[in-house]
Amino acid sequence: MHAPKPSTHHAWHYRMLLVGIAVITLILAACGTPPPPKVYRVGVLSGLEYAAGVTDGFKAGLSELGYREGENISYDIQATNIDPVAYQRILQGFVANKVDLILAFPTEAALDAKAIAATNDIPVVFGFAQIEGVNLVKSVREPGKNLTGVRLPGPELAIKRFEVMHTIVPQAKRILVPYLRDYPIVPPQLEALRPVAAAAGVTLVELPVASPDELEAALKLQGSGDTVNVDAILQLVEPVAVTPAFFVVLGRFAAEHRLPLGGAYLSVDGYESLFGIHVDSKDIGHDAASLADKVLKGAPAGSIPVISGDSIFQINYREAQRLGLSIPAGIISEADQVLK
Incomplete structure (x- = not known):
C-alpha cells in the first residue's frame, strides 16, 4: 500500500511555516548584530610649538567622553610653528580628506581654518586663540560661521x-x-x-x-x-x-x-x-574637547558659546x-x- 499524499492545502501551510521561520531567524540575526560605530575623523592643526599641549588635552578630554582612538575616532595631527604657508597646506589637506571636524590653534591658524572650512561646511573648534580685534567670531555667546572654541584672553x-x-x-x-x-x-x-x-x-x-x-x-x-x-x-x-x-x-x-x-x-x-x-595649553585642549563633543553629536558649532581659558x-x-x-x-x- 502507498502512504497517502499530503493535501495541497497542508503543503502550502508547511511552506509558509518554513518561510516564516526563515524570516524570523533573519530578523533576530540582524537585531543581534549592531552596525559598526561611526568613526569620526578629526584634523588637528597644531600651529604653535609652545601651545602643543592643546592636542594632548584635547585627546584626553575626548577619551573621557567616550571617544576611543581606533574605534570611534581617528586623528590627523599636523604640527608646525608659526608658518602661515604650512597652515594653508595642512588645512587644504583636511578638506580633501573630508574630515568631520577641525581643531586649529593658535589665532592665525584658527582664522585660516575659519576661511577654508566655511566654504566646505566643516565645523571648526579653535583653541589658544584671541578673539579681540581679529574678526574670528561674531560674539562670545554666538560665534557663528560654523565655529566655536576656547578663547585666549590676550x-x-x-x-x-x-x-x-x-x-x-x-x-x-x-x-x-x-x-x-x-x-x-x-x-x-x-x-x-x-x-x-x-x-x-x-x-x-x-x-x-x-x-x-x-x-x-x-x-x-x-x-x-x-x-x-x-x-x-x-x-x-x-x-x-x-x-x-x-x-x-x-x-x-x-x-x-x-x-x-x-x-x-x-x-x-x-x-x-x-x-x-x-x-595652560592642556586645559585649553580639554575644554575644546567638550565643545567638539557637542559638535560631533550634531550641535551647530556657531551656536555654541566660546569658552575663556583660565590664567595661571x-x-x-x-x-x-x-x-x-x-x-x-x-x-x-x-x-x-x-x-x-
Whole structure:
C-alpha cells in the first residue's frame, strides 16, 4: 500500500511555516548584530610649538567622553610653528580628506581654518586663540560661521602682566615691550595696555621685530654697559615671548643689565623670566574637547558659546633673589606656583 499524499492545502501551510521561520531567524540575526560605530575623523592643526599641549588635552578630554582612538575616532595631527604657508597646506589637506571636524590653534591658524572650512561646511573648534580685534567670531555667546572654541584672553593677560611688573618694580618708569611685527593679536593688547601704563606713570617702549637677529640689534640701541634706556622688559601674549630663540636674546640682554624680564615664564639656556601669567595649553585642549563633543553629536558649532581659558600665575623667587628684588607678600599669596 502507498502512504497517502499530503493535501495541497497542508503543503502550502508547511511552506509558509518554513518561510516564516526563515524570516524570523533573519530578523533576530540582524537585531543581534549592531552596525559598526561611526568613526569620526578629526584634523588637528597644531600651529604653535609652545601651545602643543592643546592636542594632548584635547585627546584626553575626548577619551573621557567616550571617544576611543581606533574605534570611534581617528586623528590627523599636523604640527608646525608659526608658518602661515604650512597652515594653508595642512588645512587644504583636511578638506580633501573630508574630515568631520577641525581643531586649529593658535589665532592665525584658527582664522585660516575659519576661511577654508566655511566654504566646505566643516565645523571648526579653535583653541589658544584671541578673539579681540581679529574678526574670528561674531560674539562670545554666538560665534557663528560654523565655529566655536576656547578663547585666549590676550588683553586681560597683558594688563595682569603689567600690573604684576609694576607692583614688583614700582620704580620702573620705562618698560620695554618687544613683540612680533604685524602679529594680529598684538594691537588689541597694546590698546588695552597703553591707558593702564599711562595712568601708572609708565612709558611703554614698544619694540616690533621680525627675527631674533633684529631683536638683538634693536636691543643694542637701548644702551650698553651700565647705561640702558629701559628699566624692565614686559612680554605680551605673542610669539616673541614664548619662542626660545627670541627668549635667549631677551634673557641675555636682561641678565647683562640686571633688568626684570617677565610676562611669560620660560627658562632657556640658563636665562629665566621673573614671573609668568598664562593659560595652560592642556586645559585649553580639554575644554575644546567638550565643545567638539557637542559638535560631533550634531550641535551647530556657531551656536555654541566660546569658552575663556583660565590664567595661571607663576613667580620665580630665585630670579627675584638674583636681581635683589623683594616680592610683596600679596603677590606671593596670589601665585599658583612659586619657583624656588
